[in-house]
Amino acid sequence: MSYNFKEIMNRPERLAPGHRMCAGCGGTIAARNVLRGLKAEDKAVIVNATSCMEVSTYMYPYTSWEDSYIHNAFENAGSTISGVEGAYNALRRKGKLKDDTEFKFIAFGGDGGTYDIGFQSLSGAVERNHDFTYVCYDNGAYMNTGIQRSSATPMYADTTTTPVGKKSNGKLQNRKDLTEIMVAHNAPYVAQTTFVQNFKDLHIKAEKAIYTKGASFLNVMSPCPRGWRYDTPDIIEICNLAVETCYWPLFEVINGEWILNYEPKRKLPIEDFLKPQGRFKHLFKKGNEDLIVQFQKEVDKRWENLLKKCK
Helix, strand or coil: CCCCHHHHHCCCCCECCCCCCCCCCHHHHHHHHHHCCCCCCCEEEEEEECCHHHHHHEECCEECECCEEEEECCCCHHHHHHHHHHHHHHHHHCCCCCCCCCEEEEEEEEHHHHHHCCHHHHHHHHHCCCCCEEEEEECCCECCCCCECCCCCCCCCCCCCCCEECCEECCCCCCCCHHHHHHCCCCCEEEEECCCHHHHHHHHHHHHHHCCCCCEEEEEECCCHHHHCCCHHHHHHHHHHHHHCCCCCCEEEECCEEEECCCCCCCCCCHHHHCCCHHHHHHHCCCCHHHHHHHHHHHHHHHHHHHHHCC
């Protein structure tokens, strides 16, 4: 598809300022830029699983969302968005809605409400292939309730439920690869992205997802300055390092075809991504060198597997 940055940025702002999200929050950056994938003349119904984003952008009677908005519990965003989409189609068949207005259905959830608590309803909605887009803003923990580990939390991360100490090096397990799990659902469009390339990759994938017929899934790495413990202005650099180290590759899967969107000219060592983040500072203490080696091995293994799928 053709890409016009100026045209995209001149589309209406659908998440109004004045919300209560933290300064530099990756979640709202993700939401604002995903919603730029909507054409100006189209309307949307937004479903939002309980999360930082929900409690900070909607406090009755005030909302930052310019489109129709439904707050959901952690576990049922997928079933709600599929139900709304089904009701919309039924009303159109009965001639109760104007044909000249196009509605799109978009759900947002953090990794806690997507990878974990809300996975069952999301899986069912995608398996039924409802026409909607689900966006996970992945900040790698339950940030809303106190920075507890989720299945999206990377190995050795320091969280309040995997605290680093004399007998603990943080979370012991590798993070779940939810993007690949969604591909296994045979969704027409699945993609992974973050805040790089002046948002070009995110803008293109958001529009593709929203205007692909059937279920679409976007996994957007959305750093959290409080949970990841980096200097707030460094968020874009953190995203660039995630991509350049191949911790967070940019790819899409269209009707089962794997497409690599970016391959670093010189793959950076994972230390470059880990070092700016306070949640990994223990990895750089003397005696913990092997932990970084293990982290690198996992990143390399996933990267090599991705390259094989994209060839």
